[in-house]
Amino acid sequence: MNCVIDASALRKLFGNRRAVDGVSLRVNAGEVVGFLGPNGAGKTTTMRMLTGFLEPTEGRVSLAGIDIDEAPIEARKHFGYLPEGAPAYPEMTVREYLRFVGRARGIASGDLAARLMSVADRVHLGRVMDQSIETLSKGFKRRVGIAQAIIHDPPILIMDEPTDGLDPNQKHEVRELIRQMGSTKAIVLSTHILEEVEAVCSRVVVIAAGRIVFDGTPAVFEAMAPSSVQRHRMDHVFRQLTADATEVQP
Amino acid sequence: MTSGSGLRVIFLREFKSYFATPLAAVFLVVFLFLAGIFSFSMGGLYERGQADLRSFFQFVPWLYLFLAPAIAMRLWAEERRLGTIEILTTLPIPLWQTVVGKFLAAWGFSCVALALTAPLWITVSWLGDPDQGAIVAGYAASAMVSGIFLAIGGFVSTLTKNQVIAFVVTAVACFLVFLAGYPVVLDFFRGWMSAGVVDAVAGVSLLAHFQSLMRGVVELRDAVYFGSAIAALLAATTLAIDWKKGT
Numbered sequence: 327m328n329c330v331i332d333a334s335a336l337r338k339l340f341g342n343r344r345a346v347d348g349v350s351l352r353v354n355a356g357e358v359v360g361f362l363g364p365n366g367a368g369k370t371t372t373m374r375m376l377t378g379f380l381e382p383t384e385g386r387v388s389l390a391g392i393d394i395d396e397a398p399i400e401a402r403k404h405f406g407y408l409p410e411g412a413p414a415y416p417e418m419t420v421r422e423y424l425r426f427v428g429r430a431r432g433i434a435s436g437d438l439a440a441r442l443m444s445v446a447d448r449v450h451l452g453r454v455m456d457q458s459i460e461t462l463s464k465g466f467k468r469r470v471g472i473a474q475a476i477i478h479d480p481p482i483l484i485m486d487e488p489t490d491g492l493d494p495n496q497k498h499e500v501r502e503l504i505r506q507m508g509s510t511k512a513i514v515l516s517t518h519i520l521e522e523v524e525a526v527c528s529r530v531v532v533i534a535a536g537r538i539v540f541d542g543t544p545a546v547f548e549a550m551a552p553s554s555v556q557r558h559r560m561d562h563v564f565r566q567l568t569a570d571a572t573e574v575q576p
Numbered sequence: 577m578t579s580g581s582g583l584r585v586i587f588l589r590e591f592k593s594y595f596a597t598p599l600a601a602v603f604l605v606v607f608l609f610l611a612g613i614f615s616f617s618m619g620g621l622y623e624r625g626q627a628d629l630r631s632f633f634q635f636v637p638w639l640y641l642f643l644a645p646a647i648a649m650r651l652w653a654e655e656r657r658l659g660t661i662e663i664l665t666t667l668p669i670p671l672w673q674t675v676v677g678k679f680l681a682a683w684g685f686s687c688v689a690l691a692l693t694a695p696l697w698i699t700v701s702w703l704g705d706p707d708q709g710a711i712v713a714g715y716a717a718s719a720m721v722s723g724i725f726l727a728i729g730g731f732v733s734t735l736t737k738n739q740v741i742a743f744v745v746t747a748v749a750c751f752l753v754f755l756a757g758y759p760v761v762l763d764f765f766r767g768w769m770s771a772g773v774v775d776a777v778a779g780v781s782l783l784a785h786f787q788s789l790m791r792g793v794v795e796l797r798d799a800v801y802f803g804s805a806i807a808a809l810l811a812a813t814t815l816a817i818d819w820k821k822g823t
């Protein structure tokens with residue numbers, strides 16, 4: 327029981343639709359888990375249950391050894407979360423918004439300025455710090471979302487499509503950042519980009535129709551493709567794994 | 577983090593956000609304009625030959641009937657529409673503190689609007705010799721009414737992502753709560769209900785408590801009424817968010 331993220335037998339019903347159907351996930355510090363799956367497979371729903379935003383119909387989640395149902399506030403102190411779509415308050419400037427999240431996350435006012443500087447530097451926000459969020463491009467909005475997730479330097483990071491909408495340079499930068507942080511933190515990120523998994527993840531978890539259909543290293547994942555397949559080997563494996571489970575069974 | 581500091585952080589962000597959009601300016605101008613019109617022309621501040629703010633305070637609840645839903649409709653509907661509710665409810669701040677913080681910010685904003693009517697007060701004090709105690713009581717009663725309307729509106733806005741629906745439902749709900757004390761309504765009940773029921777209806781009515789506060793007698797039961805009504809609505813809001821946030 328030294329897993330930083332410990333989710334067992336998570337199930338989520340929306341009405342009688344099974345969005346997540348028995349997902350268990352244990353992640354240690356130093357692991358970067360790439361969470362893959364077709365659209366509607368249940369990635370976002372699973373991550374929402376990991377953060378406690380959604381209450382599971384069944385199953386338990388504990389973060390840093392704290393049950394999120396029993397001690398939600400304590401558990402929330404241990405993670406940073408980038409929700410799907412990187413929501414933020416449009417009328418605030420980047421600086422105001424990050425200060426708000428920093429304060430709400432309990433960073434002492436004396437440390438706030440330094441944290442803000444370092445985080446702005448890490449995701450390259452310096453130029454837009456005093457611009458209102460509604461005037462930012464999609465990629466910059468995403469970076470603001472990443473910044474708010476890491477501002478308090480949490481041991482757990484849960485990020486729903488962190489590189490969606492970023493240009494190739496920024497994708498590269500963000501992957502570097504995630505890789506660095508991954509040496510000490512437990513990170514779960516969802517993505518539709520399979521190269522990303524190769525580039526940053528130490529582990530691949532594939533979900534299809536609410537169930538985990540693969541859990542292993544990127545190397546093992548790729549090796550599942552027959553040797554006759556030369557290019558896009560991961561895409562090939564992904565298609566094979568998820569082909570017969572694209573729709574959630576009612 | 578010390579307990580209650582989460583509430584403060586939420587309150588400050590919210591309160592500032594009212595002034596970050598043109599909405600605040602529009603709201604304040606409309607409020608002051610209507611308050612002026614009501615008290616000077618319709619209320620006959622001059623004609624009655626008596627310098628006080630009674631007519632102004634009689635109109636304030638009617639103003640709030642439209643303006644409180646306009647403030648409150650954003651409270652939670654907007655968070656859900658933007659998706660920021662996902663950030664807000666995963667911060668290490670208890671939900672009740674978030675609910676209270678947001679409510680106090682909205683209430684604070686409506687009290688700013690009220691405070692900006694001070695020139696009326698100065699004018700009547702300069703023209704005559706009004707009962708200052710009654711004016712203070714009138715302001716307190718008005719603030720209470722806006723508090724209740726905003727608490728109702730905050731609750732309603734948790735149930736929908738659509739701000740227009742939130743506005744209309746809140747306005748109707750506030751109207752009914754307010755109207756419950758009008759003689760027309762009470763007479764209607766008096767016709768076929770026991771005196772106990774009529775008293776009960778009059779008891780929940782905002783109007784009765786408003787008027788009793790206005791008379792300048794701050795009674796314990798009025799304070800209890802406003803306090804418990806707001807607390808109950810905020811508790812309901814907290815439960816509703818927990819229930820609706822993921823949908």
Ligand SMILES: Nc1ncnc2c1ncn2[C@@H]1O[C@H](COP(=O)(O)OP(=O)(O)OP(=O)(O)O)[C@@H](O)[C@H]1O
Nearest residue numbers: 340345364365366367368369370371372574822823
């Ligand atoms: N609030 C909700 N109410 C009803 N059904 C929902 C709700 N949220 C998600 N679902 C359903 O649950 C299933 C899983 O959705 P989820 O958003 O978790 O998928 P995803 O893997 O994140 O997909 P994507 O790659 O498109 O982001 C889908 O069928 C979706 O329609």
Ligand SMILES: [Mg+2]
Nearest residue numbers: 369370371410
């Ligand atoms: Mg998703």
